[in-house]
Amino acid sequence: MVKVGVLALQGAVREHVKCLEAPNTEVVIVKKVEQLADLDGLVFPGGESTTMRRLIDLYGFFEPLKQFAADGKPMFGTCAGLILMADTIVGQDSGHLAVINMKVQRNAFGRQRESFETDLHVTGVGEDVRAVFIRAPLILEVGENVEVLSKYKDEIVAARQGNFLACSFHPELTDDHRFHQYFVSIIEEAKSAK
Numbered sequence: 001m002v003k004v005g006v007l008a009l010q011g012a013v014r015e016h017v018k019c020l021e022a023p024n025t026e027v028v029i030v031k032k033v034e035q036l037a038d039l040d041g042l043v044f045p046g047g048e049s050t051t052m053r054r055l056i057d058l059y060g061f062f063e064p065l066k067q068f069a070a071d072g073k074p075m076f077g078t079c080a081g082l083i084l085m086a087d088t089i090v091g092q093d094s095g096h097l098a099v100i101n102m103k104v105q106r107n108a109f110g111r112q113r114e115s116f117e118t119d120l121h122v123t124g125v126g127e128d129v130r131a132v133f134i135r136a137p138l139i140l141e142v143g144e145n146v147e148v149l150s151k152y153k154d155e156i157v158a159a160r161q162g163n164f165l166a167c168s169f170h171p172e173l174t175d176d177h178r179f180h181q182y183f184v185s186i187i188e189e190a191k192s193a194k
């Protein structure tokens with residue numbers, strides 16, 4: 001049994017909860033810092049990364065989240081959540097939680113393709129993973145220890161560094177729960193390695 005939180009300060013929270021629900025998973029909607037204490041993993045939903053960061057600071061989540069990451073507890077961010085996890089964001093002086101060594105560009109697909117859907121191969125997850133992109137960020141570069149999990153055309157759209165997982169798109173907006181199952185398997189591994 002693993003206990004997974006979804007950070008619920010802003011964004012598409014319920015959708016993630018639905019995808020995570022499984023017999024081996026307890027899901028917690030996280031609104032208070034104290035709730036982080038007994039979680040095995042945490043999801044950052046899509047939404048608006050600047051707003052999420054403001055609320056993270058306002059409610060005193062920043063240092064506890066850094067500590068959560070430093071403890072090696074798995075994190076998974078989708079879209080705005082991916083931006084929160086990147087250590088470099090184009091046009092900004094610094095990243096937010098900076099737990100994945102990658103450079104990202106916000107709203108990278110331009111007006112014409114603000115939203116679209118496609119099927120992608122995602123290493124560890126499978127074939128034909130339905131991917132919904134909404135004002136999505138792109139991963140422009142990744143560091144040495146980062147594994148590229150998926151590309152759309154030539155662009156990197158999903159990556160993993162150790163226990164930290166991120167994708168540009170929204171697996172939580174589909175009925176395909178394989179991406180979340182993959183995250184739960186990372187949590188299970190991390191837990192049994194302790």
Ligand code: GLN
Nearest residue numbers: 046047048049079080135
């Ligand atoms: N463009 C948003 C941001 O920069 C992310 C969009 C999303 O999460 N759907 O935070």
